[in-house]
Amino acid sequence: MPENSVSADLQTGSDKMVEWTDFERDTIKDIFSMIEYDVVGPAALTRCLVVYPWTQRYFGGFGNLYNAAAIKGNPMVSKHGTTIMHGLDRAVKNLDDIENTYTELSVLHSEKLHVDPDNFKLLADCLTIVVAAQLGKKFTGEVQAAFQKFLAVVVSSLGRQYH
Amino acid sequence: MLSNKEKMLIVEIWESLTPVAEEIGADALLRMFACFPGSKTYFSHLDISRGSPHLLSHGKKIVLALAEGSKDISQLIVTLTPLQIMHAYQLRIDPTNFKLLSHCMLVALSCLMRDDFTAVAHAAMDKYLSAFAAVLAEKYR
Numbered sequence: 001m002p003e004n005s006v007s008a009d010l011q012t013g014s015d016k017m018v019e020w021t022d023f024e025r026d027t028i029k030d031i032f033s034m035i036e037y038d039v040v041g042p043a044a045l046t047r048c049l050v051v052y053p054w055t056q057r058y059f060g061g062f063g064n065l066y067n068a069a070a071i072k073g074n075p076m077v078s079k080h081g082t083t084i085m086h087g088l089d090r091a092v093k094n095l096d097d098i099e100n101t102y103t104e105l106s107v108l109h110s111e112k113l114h115v116d117p118d119n120f121k122l123l124a125d126c127l128t129i130v131v132a133a134q135l136g137k138k139f140t141g142e143v144q145a146a147f148q149k150f151l152a153v154v155v156s157s158l159g160r161q162y163h
Numbered sequence: 164m165l166s167n168k169e170k171m172l173i174v175e176i177w178e179s180l181t182p183v184a185e186e187i188g189a190d191a192l193l194r195m196f197a198c199f200p201g202s203k204t205y206f207s208h209l210d211i212s213r214g215s216p217h218l219l220s221h222g223k224k225i226v227l228a229l230a231e232g233s234k235d236i237s238q239l240i241v242t243l244t245p246l247q248i249m250h251a252y253q254l255r256i257d258p259t260n261f262k263l264l265s266h267c268m269l270v271a272l273s274c275l276m277r278d279d280f281t282a283v284a285h286a287a288m289d290k291y292l293s294a295f296a297a298v299l300a301e302k303y304r
Contacts, residue, residue, distance in 0.1 A: 043282075046282055047282045047285060050282040050283065050285075050286050051282065051285055051286040051289055068281075068282050068283050068286075071282075072282070125266060126285075128270060129269055129270055129273045129280075129285060130273075132270045132273040132274045133273045133274070133276075133277045133278060133280055134277075135274075136274055136275075136277055137274065139270070139274050140197075141190075141193045141194040141196070141197030141198065142197050144194055144197065144198055144267075144270060145197040145198040148198050
């Protein structure tokens, strides 16, 4: 399996809190206030299914994923993309306790959905690229770094309950 | 595995970017330095601050190499031989960094091209950058 994803692995020991600078907190909240969840979510999930087609293995019940156009127009993909954004919203509102916020979701993805946690990084990378397109010049390197740090914490937390 | 359509798309994109090679190359590098500070260790001998001549010239070199390679992807191994040798024996940049720069290049493209950087274009470009990186690292060992 090619290692395409680059969202940085965050080594958060269970007792270590993630520390956010003011810039990072403000940036993350700003980004989420500027994007439309029902646009960005579907776009990011679509992109993940197109750019990394093996991720389609988890969406067998979603119907037609035959090509990019089909994926883009698939209402189940759209709905799930939006759901994902609302899930991320919970982390944005609980920046200081993302790990506990996601305990149940992590268990769900591990024990019920059986999703390889590497996939979280793939989706995170696609989300970064979609947000970049939305924000254009406003998505500077520093803003990107803050956003990627947030996603790295999310990805790490989602992977924590895998055993 | 790139289809003919994807190869054409890649060539088109790089052709359109050649006039702004400096800007987009520098942007991708700056993003990488901001997001993955370990990558800066390879540039301790250069001034890599925003707008510096070193940064712009280095960014331009990278984009022009990517553009050149895209003209005949089947010949990457031939086209890239000098760069392979340089990276393997002289620069010795850990190849993980190629992925980091590739990702930042995709983000830079997305910021610039916005809706034009479609999922299909993204997929094609990601595949091309992966292939380029793999060839670049081939002589490492």
